[in-house]
Amino acid sequence: MAEELTIGFLPLVDACLPILAREHGFAEEEGVSLTLVKDTSWATVLDRLLYGHSDAAHLVAPLAIATTLGRGRPAQPLSVPFVLGLNGNAITLKSDIAQRVGASGRLGDPATVGAALAEVVRERKDAGRPLRFGVVHRYSSHNYMLRYWLAACGIRPDRDVEIATVPPPFCADALEAGEVDGICVGEPWNSVAVERGVGRIVLATAQIWRRGVEKVLALREPVLAGKRDAVERLIRAMCRAGRHFVDPENWDANAAILARADYLDGDPVLIKRAISDRLLLARGGEIVHFPDFMFQYREAANFPWVSQAEWLYTQMVRWDGMAFDPADAVRAARVFRPDVYRSALIGTGEPLPGASSKVEGSLRQKTPVGTQQGIMTLEDNGFFDGKVFDPADLAGYLAALDPT
Amino acid sequence: MRIAIVDESAARASVIQEGLASLDDCEIFVVTERRGLVARIGEIAPDIVLMDLGNPSRDVLEEYFAVSRALARPIAMFVDESDDESIAASIDAGVSAYVVDGLSANRIKPLIDVAVRRFNAFARLQADLDEARGRLAERETIDKAKRILMDGRGLTEPKAYAEMRKAAMDQGRKIAEIADAIVTAHKLMANNQTGDA
Numbered sequence: 001m002a003e004e005l006t007i008g009f010l011p012l013v014d015a016c017l018p019i020l021a022r023e024h025g026f027a028e029e030e031g032v033s034l035t036l037v038k039d040t041s042w043a044t045v046l047d048r049l050l051y052g053h054s055d056a057a058h059l060v061a062p063l064a065i066a067t068t069l070g071r072g073r074p075a076q077p078l079s080v081p082f083v084l085g086l087n088g089n090a091i092t093l094k095s096d097i098a099q100r101v102g103a104s105g106r107l108g109d110p111a112t113v114g115a116a117l118a119e120v121v122r123e124r125k126d127a128g129r130p131l132r133f134g135v136v137h138r139y140s141s142h143n144y145m146l147r148y149w150l151a152a153c154g155i156r157p158d159r160d161v162e163i164a165t166v167p168p169p170f171c172a173d174a175l176e177a178g179e180v181d182g183i184c185v186g187e188p189w190n191s192v193a194v195e196r197g198v199g200r201i202v203l204a205t206a207q208i209w210r211r212g213v214e215k216v217l218a219l220r221e222p223v224l225a226g227k228r229d230a231v232e233r234l235i236r237a238m239c240r241a242g243r244h245f246v247d248p249e250n251w252d253a254n255a256a257i258l259a260r261a262d263y264l265d266g267d268p269v270l271i272k273r274a275i276s277d278r279l280l281l282a283r284g285g286e287i288v289h290f291p292d293f294m295f296q297y298r299e300a301a302n303f304p305w306v307s308q309a310e311w312l313y314t315q316m317v318r319w320d321g322m323a324f325d326p327a328d329a330v331r332a333a334r335v336f337r338p339d340v341y342r343s344a345l346i347g348t349g350e351p352l353p354g355a356s357s358k359v360e361g362s363l364r365q366k367t368p369v370g371t372q373q374g375i376m377t378l379e380d381n382g383f384f385d386g387k388v389f390d391p392a393d394l395a396g397y398l399a400a401l402d403p404t
Numbered sequence: 405m406r407i408a409i410v411d412e413s414a415a416r417a418s419v420i421q422e423g424l425a426s427l428d429d430c431e432i433f434v435v436t437e438r439r440g441l442v443a444r445i446g447e448i449a450p451d452i453v454l455m456d457l458g459n460p461s462r463d464v465l466e467e468y469f470a471v472s473r474a475l476a477r478p479i480a481m482f483v484d485e486s487d488d489e490s491i492a493a494s495i496d497a498g499v500s501a502y503v504v505d506g507l508s509a510n511r512i513k514p515l516i517d518v519a520v521r522r523f524n525a526f527a528r529l530q531a532d533l534d535e536a537r538g539r540l541a542e543r544e545t546i547d548k549a550k551r552i553l554m555d556g557r558g559l560t561e562p563k564a565y566a567e568m569r570k571a572a573m574d575q576g577r578k579i580a581e582i583a584d585a586i587v588t589a590h591k592l593m594a595n596n597q598t599g600d601a
């Protein structure tokens with residue numbers, strides 16, 4: 001008899017793995033019957049998870065940490081046994097600003113674009129109309145990537161520029177109405193803004209950190225414990241979905257599925273572009289190929305590295321203005337559950353890294369890494385400013401970041 | 405008590421408003437516009453905010469409340485951690501309730517109960533309406549199909565309907581599905597005759 005799991009999601013391209021695990025029958029073959037529940041805000045996806053309407057959720061990674069630590073909701077420990085993807089976001093600016101700071105027709109170098117932006121920031125701040133950016137949620141990697149980039153370029157978030165919350169489907173409207181000057185959001189929403197002619201894509205967040213954790217599959221800790229077997233089956237099914245997703249043979253079919261009304265309810269042309277790592281940066285321009293724009297499977301992208309959870313914690317401390325608390329850091333680290341991932345995939349063909357934590361951003365070239373199973377080569381995973389995150393010293397890392 | 409109802413559905417908002425109007429000491433404000441939502445909430449300075457779970461602006465409002473916690477009137481979704489049941493009921497009904505700090509539980513509970521009942525009632529009304537619309541559409545299709553059979557094969561109305569009913573029984577389908585098939589086939593055949601090959 002099939003086990004049942006209900007998974008909540010937001011209509012974004014990176015909700016693809018649970019959706020495709022269902023649509024291609026991968027979940028069914030593992031003996032899991034999936035029901036997918038669509039919502040329109042992270043708050044609601046989270047509430048359904050916390051109040052038992054859903055067993056698991058497609059979630060912005062930092063929110064899983066924040067909820068575990070009791071930020072914004074009474075604390076409930078969440079578990080992340082699977083990462084749904086890295087990268088996949090971009091920064092889109094109003095066309096006039098983009099023209100001043102961006103490289104025309106291609107994605108510029110983050111440091112150069114940031115330096116040019118810093119001038120615009122100064123002008124606008126002096127004129128009493130500071131630049132405003134929209135991100136999807138304060139506990140999102142969009143927020144952290146944007147802030148990381150700005151701060152590293154000498155622009156102080158919240159002091160030199162404002163950062164507001166804008167829901168993904170309203171991003172293009174907000175740019176057009178001038179409510180924000182720039183957005184950091186996932187696809188297809190940057191492309192929607194570009195198609196409407198209200199903005200230009202200036203950076204992919206993958207240029208800020210080449211391998212940044214994005215969305216995760218989150219469950220309440222007790223639910224993971226109670227449905228462990230079903231979750232492990234789901235993990236195997238989603239790995240298959242990941243393999244299927246990255247295969248160019250399947251791009252058209254998968255874009256069509258994701259575009260359906262009950263999923264993203266969007267334009268399959270834009271969705272296929274994102275899936276195939278292609279971006280139209282400005283209306284009327286040329287399409288640019290950005291390898292690894294979306295990253296759902298290779299290099300064990302789905303492995304929940306504990307170091308990623310710890311990095312998210314450091315950014316939460318940095319931007320929430322909290323004091324660093326070693327006990328909280330431990331709680332944050334425990335959210336990511338590589339043990340469950342390993343248990344699900346041991347004995348399958350999937351590569352399993354030997355370590356569960358790593359120094360983030362330290363690799364600048366293809367590097368083979370030790371494995372428990374299979375062969376794994378990691379590629380350049382650097383931060384654009386060359387900084388490296390060593391989970392052995394969280395406090396030191398925080399202290400060394402630019403004062404904000 | 406100042407209550408803000410944030411709902412893009414004006415119809416549902418008025419159903420909630422009507423329910424709350426019967427409570428003592430409630431001043432009710434309805435916000436259906438997405439633009440300027442935060443500014444409007446700031447103007448209203450509500451003690452309680454009711455917002456439907458389906459509203460994409462929930463994240464915007466929660467961010468505003470998160471920041472407001474640093475200010476004079478903190479407002480949050482969970483007043484009393486032990487009130488899980490009440491919160492679960494609201495989520496079931498599709499409504500989220502944000503309450504200003506310091507409001508006593510016995511003032512909040514009756515209000516949230518009304519909101520939950522009204523949200524559920526509205527959802528049932530919607531479902532009934534959808535079902536009625538569906539039945540009406542089915543009715544229209546069945547009438548169209550009858551007409552096609554009557555015109556095309558010179559059948560009387562009762563005979564046409566009997567044929568459709570037989571086909572439905574033989575194929576194990578609903579009459580509405582048979583009707584749909586007849587109408588669709590007829591359209592395609594008509595196109596073929598008037599148009600190209």
